[in-house]
Amino acid sequence: MLIRGKHFVTGQVVDVRVNDADGVIADVAPPDPACAPDLGGGNVFIAPGFLDIHINGFAGVDFQNPALTADDLARATREQLRHGTTQYLVTIVSEAHDRMAACFRAVSLSREERPELARAIPGFHLEGPYISAEDGPRGGHYVNAVRLPSWEEFQRFQEAAGGRIKLVTVAPELPGMTRFIEQAVISGVVVGIGHTAANEQQIADAVAAGATVATHLGNGSHAVLPRHANYIQVQLAEDRLNAAFIADGHHLPPYVVKNFIRAKGVVRSILVTDAVPPAGMPPGVYRYGRVEVEAKPNGLICLPGTPYLFGAATTLENCVANVIAWAGVSLADAVRMVTDNPARLLGLAPRVLEKGGSADLILFALENGRLRVTDAVVGGQHFSSTP
Ligand SMILES: [Zn+2]
CATH class of the missing domain: 2.30.40.10 (Urease, subunit C, domain 1)
Known part of the structure; x- marks a missing residue:
């Protein structure tokens, strides 16, 4: 061709x-x-196809569904292709153990059945359940499902996932987390910091243990923070940490996207959607995990009847255009943030033309x-x- x-x-x-x-x-x-x-x-x-390392669902398909079929996953994959995303990490969030394991198994089975799904989904992002239980940092994670780190449980998740959990997002301040991060890194899993209320020392310990990325920096956080001594500033200043941003204009205002990208530099910046099932669909009410979420005509996803954000409806196609407009980066650099940068983080082959x-x-x-x-x-x- x-x-x-x-x-x-x-x-x-x-x-x-x-x-x-x-x-x-x-x-x-x-x-x-x-x-x-x-x-x-x-x-x-x-350009190379986009790689989204943080996506919970698309085109009405909920990845957090133990009954997910290969047809569902194929539909979500095909719809993402229309917006330039050729590969993605299926993201599984905090839930009861059996339900999470069933979600990993459903996707793994679909990958085995269809080579095109195996190619499109290099693996999983496990977001939680070892994250902060505090309101704010916990974000939309189910409060009764967040828990202390357990390497033994993680290994059972990894078994259900066919060894394909590539990225795990954790809160550094949880007891036993430094050891957990070390074990994850030794086993070849990339560790992200997110849904956290960690202090400077706890973030430093997590980075020393091998954490290499800040998950959706600026989200899954308190609404109000001390102006200097806070976990966003600390992660921005830590040069060993890459950072992922939801550059949709709702999760981060344009000027924050600009500041964050300038602080991290192009090479450490990764754009993600954190999309939920209504993404790529008309406004309406959709099922996501154990809740219903409402997609508003302005692109916001909320818990019905509330103003609280509950996931994103954007695409990487939009995020790339946004950072060109808001952060003054070139097309080439914006594309790197959704191709080679995430690939390098995960240790995948370079995404170059x-x-x-x-x-x-x-x-x-x-x-x-x-x-x-x-x-x-x-x-x-x-x-x-x-x-
Ligand atoms: Zn999150």
Whole structure:
């Protein structure tokens, strides 16, 4: 397959040849006027597909559902492709042990049944249950489900997940957490700090134990904090920590997104959606875990009848455009925050547009400051964003 588009880094038009059989990029070269491309053209950009390390559901599909089927997961995967996300970590949040284990098993089974799901879902993000029980830091996590760290329980989760829990978000201040983080890191799991009320020393201990990312920094926190000595400032200043941001304008105002990205620098910044089932759907009331959530016409997701945020309805397509507008970063840098940066955090193959790379690609237009994904090519197969 021959794909033509503007390289997302240089802006120069290139021809990308993809080996249909193995889905590998055979060549990236200046455009050959003698050859008509199978896909794309001089007006669209070409970039690696997006990787979302924090997503709870999409297109009405709830990942926190023990009865989740391969068809459900395939639908959510296909709908995310339309917005440029070609890979994602299924995120499982705090619940009773058996229910969480059943969720891991349901997704693992679907991955075994369908190669396209195995490819799209490199693994899981376990968010909780070893997080703060305090109102504010706990966010929307079910209060009776949060608990103290247990390496023994985590190993049972890992078993249900087929060893594919890649990222675990924890609160450093819980008793026994330093040891838990060390064990997780030794076992090859990336540790995130989130839903926490930790002090400076506790964050330093977590980082020394091997935590490498701040999970949705600025969210899952108290509404009011001491102006200097607080866990957001401490995590911003800790250069060994990457940070993930929900850059939707609701979870973080645009000026906070700008400050955070400037503090962390492009190379440590990762954009996530933290999307819940109503994302990618019309406004209405949807099931998410054990609650119902309401998607408002303005894009807010709330507990019905309340003003409290309960997950996001954004896409990485929107977040990339937002950080270009709000933080003054280039298109190339904004795309890195949803491709190579999260891949590096997880130890996955680099996501670059180069010969020999995986042809996990998207095409998009950039019009009036908005990104519109038009096509995706995954495993040598073409998917149009137009229904
Ligand atoms: Zn959260």
